[in-house]
Amino acid sequence: xxxxVTTQETVVRPPGxxxxxxxxxxxxxxxxxxxxxxxxxxxxxxxxxxxxxxIPCDQxxxxxxxxxxxxxxxxxxxxxxxxxxxxEILTIEGLPSDDCIVKAFAEQSEPGYGTALQCGFCxxxxxxxxxxxxxxxxxPTVSEIKEALSGNICRCGCYAGIVQxxxxxxxxxxxxxxx
Amino acid sequence: MKPxxxxxxxxxxxxxxxxxxxxIEKASGRAKYAGDLMLKCRVPGLLYAxxxxxxxxxxxxxxxDMSQAxxxxxxxxxxxxxxxxxxxxxxxxxxxxxxxxTLSYERMMWRRFRDRRVLGSHARWVGDxxxxxxxxxxxxxxxEALRLIKVDWELLPFVLDPVDAMAxxxxxxxxxxxxxxxxxxxxxxxxxxxxxxxxxxxxxxxADVVLHATTTYHNATQNSxxxxxxxxxxxxxxITVWSNSYEAHQTRMHISEMLDVPLNSVRVVSPYVGGxxxxxxxxxxxxxxxxxxxxxxxxxPVWFRHSRRESFHDGRQHVCYEGTIGAKNxxxxxxxxxxxxxxxxxxxxxxMFAIKFAPVEATEVAxxxxxxxxxxxxxxxxxxxxxCMMRGVGNSQLNLILGRLVDGLxxxxxxxxxxxxxxxxxxxxxxxxxxxxxxxxxxxxxxISWKEKRHSAGEGPTLDGVKRRGVGFSxxxxxxxEWQELRRGEVHVxxxxxxxxxxxxxxxxxxxxxxxxxxxxxxxxxxxSFLGIGSGDIHWISTVDTDxxxxxxxxxxxxxxxxxxxxxxxxxxxxxAKLLERIAPLLEAAPAELxxxxxxxxxxxxxxxxxxxxxxxxxxxxxxxxxxxxxxxxGARTGIPFIDVRRCGGQxxxxxxxxxxxxxxxxxxxxxxxxxxxxxxxxxxxxCVG
Numbered sequence: 041x042x043x044x045v046t047t048q049e050t051v052v053r054p055p056g057x058x059x060x061x062x063x064x065x066x067x068x069x070x071x072x073x074x075x076x077x078x079x080x081x082x083x084x085x086x087x088x089x090x091x092x093x094x095i096p097c098d099q100x101x102x103x104x105x106x107x108x109x110x111x112x113x114x115x116x117x118x119x120x121x122x123x124x125x126x127x128e129i130l131t132i133e134g135l136p137s138d139d140c141i142v143k144a145f146a147e148q149s150e151p152g153y154g155t156a157l158q159c160g161f162c163x164x165x166x167x168x169x170x171x172x173x174x175x176x177x178x179x180p181t182v183s184e185i186k187e188a189l190s191g192n193i194c195r196c197g198c199y200a201g202i203v204q205x206x207x208x209x210x211x212x213x214x215x216x217x218x219x
Numbered sequence: 220m221k222p223x224x225x226x227x228x229x230x231x232x233x234x235x236x237x238x239x240x241x242x243i244e245k246a247s248g249r250a251k252y253a254g255d256l257m258l259k260c261r262v263p264g265l266l267y268a269x270x271x272x273x274x275x276x277x278x279x280x281x282x283x284d285m286s287q288a289x290x291x292x293x294x295x296x297x298x299x300x301x302x303x304x305x306x307x308x309x310x311x312x313x314x315x316x317x318x319x320x321t322l323s324y325e326r327m328m329w330r331r332f333r334d335r336r337v338l339g340s341h342a343r344w345v346g347d348x349x350x351x352x353x354x355x356x357x358x359x360x361x362x363e364a365l366r367l368i369k370v371d372w373e374l375l376p377f378v379l380d381p382v383d384a385m386a387x388x389x390x391x392x393x394x395x396x397x398x399x400x401x402x403x404x405x406x407x408x409x410x411x412x413x414x415x416x417x418x419x420x421x422x423x424x425x426a427d428v429v430l431h432a433t434t435t436y437h438n439a440t441q442n443s444x445x446x447x448x449x450x451x452x453x454x455x456x457x458i459t460v461w462s463n464s465y466e467a468h469q470t471r472m473h474i475s476e477m478l479d480v481p482l483n484s485v486r487v488v489s490p491y492v493g494g495x496x497x498x499x500x501x502x503x504x505x506x507x508x509x510x511x512x513x514x515x516x517x518x519x520p521v522w523f524r525h526s527r528r529e530s531f532h533d534g535r536q537h538v539c540y541e542g543t544i545g546a547k548n549x550x551x552x553x554x555x556x557x558x559x560x561x562x563x564x565x566x567x568x569x570x571m572f573a574i575k576f577a578p579v580e581a582t583e584v585a586x587x588x589x590x591x592x593x594x595x596x597x598x599x600x601x602x603x604x605x606x607c608m609m610r611g612v613g614n615s616q617l618n619l620i621l622g623r624l625v626d627g628l629x630x631x632x633x634x635x636x637x638x639x640x641x642x643x644x645x646x647x648x649x650x651x652x653x654x655x656x657x658x659x660x661x662x663x664x665x666x667i668s669w670k671e672k673r674h675s676a677g678e679g680p681t682l683d684g685v686k687r688r689g690v691g692f693s694x695x696x697x698x699x700x701e702w703q704e705l706r707r708g709e710v711h712v713x714x715x716x717x718x719x720x721x722x723x724x725x726x727x728x729x730x731x732x733x734x735x736x737x738x739x740x741x742x743x744x745x746x747x748s749f750l751g752i753g754s755g756d757i758h759w760i761s762t763v764d765t766d767x768x769x770x771x772x773x774x775x776x777x778x779x780x781x782x783x784x785x786x787x788x789x790x791x792x793x794x795x796a797k798l799l800e801r802i803a804p805l806l807e808a809a810p811a812e813l814x815x816x817x818x819x820x821x822x823x824x825x826x827x828x829x830x831x832x833x834x835x836x837x838x839x840x841x842x843x844x845x846x847x848x849x850x851x852x853x854g855a856r857t858g859i860p861f862i863d864v865r866r867c868g869g870q871x872x873x874x875x876x877x878x879x880x881x882x883x884x885x886x887x888x889x890x891x892x893x894x895x896x897x898x899x900x901x902x903x904x905x906x907c908v909g
Contacts, residue, residue: 077359086258086259087260089261094444096445096493098526101527142246142247146242147238147242148238148242149238149239156246158494159493159494159731161443161494162444163245167246195496196494196732
């Protein structure tokens with residue numbers, strides 16, 4: 041665990057902070073220190089080196105830190121590390137290597153819609169939001185996709201391609217389940 | 220339903236929609252950005268730097284009491300403006316280069332405006348980096364230390380409006396540069412009256428209609444999601460910088476020149492960058508220097524990064540334009556005049572580039588057939604945030620006033636503004652009407668139902684009771700050709716053919732999202748198609764490392780793809796020659812007697828006798844074949860590029876601050892689409908993105 045994240049006086053040491061991250065039980069040893077202000081986003085990146093999620097805003101405005109907590113997409117910069125105690129976290133590193141959403145985002149390239157990513161900084165957040173959506177609604181409408189992704193910002197402006205990628209992922213899922 | 224894309228020339232890899240080469244890496248979260256490397260668990264001993272920022276628009280620091288801050292547990296070092304390490308540094312400017320070339324201190328673009336101190340004591344805007352910087356065990360401790368600094372501020376009168384700043388008696392921001400806030404005429408942008416063609420007074424006198432308009436362009440910010448950062452290690456006189464700045468060799472030059480260390484003692488490493496949108500054009504930032512000094516003093520790696528709030532501290536500057544246009548009753552424009560005042564904020568940076576560069580380019584490519592044109596512009600210091608480059612530098616500001624004038628002229632003369640644009644605007648090398656402009660405007664107009672949706676000001680529909688919508692277009696035919704990129708110097712590409720016929724491609728450019736990496740790989744596959752390989756056989760080196768890579772080609776001007784493609788085309792010829800030289804002895808032939816096609820070597824005089832290149836390479840020496848080629852862009856003006864935009868007019872937004880009928884289209888270079896540029900001399904493919 042990284043050193044204290046606030047001044048000496050405010051360090052707390054919650055015993056036995058335990059999470060399930062990508063299917064693995066993760067315990068922070070009792071000697072580690074987590075400040076009350078340490079966010080789940082910071083914990084995942086700094087301690088577990090899960091750098092797929094990004095922290096561009098650190099205030100719940102951009103969606104790039106999205107992870108799935110107990111099946112629901114959450115902004116990990118708005119969840120305190122201690123709040124995640126006992127919960128199950130899925131980060132983008134925990135998706136299977138052939139995840140259909142990752143594949144659909146990567147391969148999106150279509151006249152009239154373009155790609156689903158350019159710089160790629162926001163992409164893991166979009167993928168995780170989309171993952172939570174498709175887990176809940178396997179065949180969403182365009183309107184449902186836009187609503188679900190409304191908390192994610194793509195500064196490169198690939199929104200049209202992103203919606204297409206989610207639609208394509210949904211189609212891949214439907215085909216797979218039909219088999 | 221949009222029409223399918225049909226390239227004019229069918230090629231194997233170029234001219235089709237293909238996924239990005241970094242798609243999986245980025246979509247899976249495996250792509251590493253600079254900030255992903257700077258974790259405490261990965262960088263032992265990492266320190267975090269935070270700089271003091273002024274809470275006042277204009278103030279001087281009379282003194283600092285650092286006693287509490289330096290004693291805070293976890294603080295490793297404090298550096299103040301009085302410390303000889305920074306007090307002895309030269310005055311500088313954050314815009315040494317616009318990213319095109321690598322420039323030294325003496326040859327920086329804006330040597331008349333060396334208006335920045337590294338950690339000075341004179342604060343000129345709310346947020347100015349002044350006084351002190353702290354290195355600590357965590358960012359929070361560093362922030363706490365900043366709060367514990369006792370600053371003795373001397374508050375000074377301030378000025379925010381550029382016109383007020385020009386008035387006698389206004390507070391002077393940079394007394395060291397002169398007794399006025401108006402920037403002196405510079406050697407790059409030229410005199411204040413920087414375009415004066417024909418006789419503007421006569422042109423206006425000849426007109427049947429004369430219109431005046433004024434516009435003030437609001438600020439905008441690049442605000443890429445990947446906040447600016449750098450990690451610097453200074454070990455045994457060698458500085459290593461990991462950064463998401465996008466001009467690695469220029470960053471090396473900046474640090475070398477400012478800190479007086481040899482170029483080969485500075486290594487800059489730039490992996491993927493999460494967007495930049497022009498931010499990096501002011502890459503010669505003081506934060507690189509104080510972070511390096513902290514690393515030297517502490518002997519530990521130091522990380523500095525902008526917070527989200529701080530990442531807003533840059534942008535596209537305000538420009539106030541006054542414009543006059545004169546035209547005949549048939550819509551022929553006889554005179555066009557602009558007078559601009561740029562609010563450059565506290566530091567000039569690249570502001571004059573935006574104020575003068577775009578209008579000059581427009582004079583060549585849009586206003587060439589207007590007989591009387593006059594442009595005057597000046598930059599003025601105020602106590603506001605400095606602003607500089609953003610995609611399409613200076614174009615948006617110019618297009619706002621131009622759109623207003625043409626729109627007004629259309630209403631006055633009862634002529635569709637589209638027709639006015641087609642009638643008057645065109646490149647200096649083409650007769651009117653300009654085929655390129657007409658094609659783009661007519662196609663775009665059809666796609667956005669221009670005729671059906673167009674309405675006069677104030678007469679459009681109201682949505683949700685408050686929203687006003689209109690359609691519009693922009694007609695800035697900005698483009699870049701090789702001759703405009705001459706200042707880049709040599710563009711480098713290294714191709715390595717490995718023994719298994721796979722390719723390692725070093726076409727160094729920092730990948731900011733533009734997709735030039737994909738264009739490079741597809742271009743390389745096209746150039747090496749004689750090897751019978753596909754784009755999947757090519758590995759593009761994604762990290763620029765000044766210790767290992769040739770000079771990087773900086774992501775500006777939407778030009779990297781075509782500049783590096785030209786070099787790859789040359790390199791592929793050398794690759795073929797070297798391959799034949801290697802293989803010829805195995806076939807007991809002279810290289811000249813052989814050729815390669817689709818992955819097979821054959822004798823020119825004996826068709827049918829073909830052997831696989833791959834097989835022969837394995838039989839020959841297993842040494843990789845490496846070809847390094849560098850080439851200056853061609854200086855010849857090769858002709859008029861025909862720009863075929865496949866998706867430009869499909870979206871229309873309301874222009875903030877303008878009426879519902881105001882022009883509001885997207886510029887070509889901002890429209891995030893793939894365009895193909897074709898000149899008579901050659902063909903190029905450019906991926907235009909933000």
